Amino acid sequence: MRLAFISDIHGNAIALDAVLNDIQGKNIDKIYVLGDLCYRGPEPKRSLELVRSLNTEVIKGNADEWVVRGVQNGEVPEQAFEIMNKERDWTYSKLNSDSIDYLSQLPTELNLEYNNLKIHAFHATPLSLFDVVQPHDQDKAVEEKLMQRVANLYIYGHIHKAYIRYINGKCIVNTGSVGLPFDGLNMASYVVVNVEEDSYQVSIVRVKYNEHDVIGQFRESDYPNKNLMENILAKARI
Known part of the structure; x- marks a missing residue:
């Protein structure tokens, strides 16, 4: 069984096209989507x-929550609050009521099992759409924030920095971002899990x-x- 996990598309349909074309060539059996679908990109509707x-399981990210109800005080730096709500309003204006309803009703986690492999997938942490866990965080902090459920493999998005890490025999994976990478590599990112017996x-x-087309x-x-x-798209950094 070959699984693909994609996340943080952020309205970049050109990057999503490239990822889906790549997935098609890899004999993937199932695609899962871990949130942040529309906000902060030029093509929210098409994304x-x-x-x-895909007719697959999709979970909610913080940006999807923002599209539905706006950015609230304390969720972003104070100096960015006004402009990020203007961006949210622009995104909201490109979507119809059915799309907003779809985003509002998305679940926030996936609990999957393939053979003996248990996978817990979420956007940021199991308990929050907004908390941040970075690749360099201490083992204890990662365990406390990410490893809330019994699983062998934990997969999340949100930070736009792909990595794989092992703690106490468990695997923690970040998908990186399809549409807005922050690691300096101007290429869309996703994760493949190949499950054998x-x-x-x-x-x-x-x-x-082609990030130039998106720009x-x-x-x-x-x-x-x-x-x-x-600027973010050109540099692949915030």
């Missing part, structure tokens, strides 16, 4: 349509897409924070 066309293999896949989409749009977003 969501692509995700929904008595073993499993986890790999991070990076896929080239061009921002430039031609009336997106309210496009200079910042163009």
Whole structure:
């Protein structure tokens, strides 16, 4: 069984196209989507349509929650609060009521089992859509924040930095971001899990897409924070 986990598309449908094309060539049996589908990208509507066309299990990210109800005080730095709500309003205006209802009703975690492999997947942490766990955090902090359920493999998104790590015989994996990588490598990121009868293999896949076309989409749009977003896309860093 070959599984693909994708996350943090952020309205970048061009990058999502590239990832889905790559997945198609890898004989993947099942795709799972770990949130942040629309917000902060030039194509929120098409990104969501692509995700929904997969007819698969999708969970909610913090950005999906923001699209539904707006960014609230304390969730972002004070200086970014106003502009990020303007970005949210722009994204909201591109979606219909059915899309908003879909985002609002998404679950927040996946508990999967394939052979003897138990997988717990979520967006940021099992208890929060907003908390941040970085690749370099201490083992104890990772255990307390991420390893809440009994599982062999924990998979999450949110931080836009792909990595694989082992703690006490358990595997922790971050998918990185399809549409907005923050690790300096300007390639979309996702995770493949290959499950055999008595073993499993986890790999991070990076896929080239044309970020210049996405930057061009921002430039031609009336997106309210496009200079910042163009810079992030160009550098693959915040």
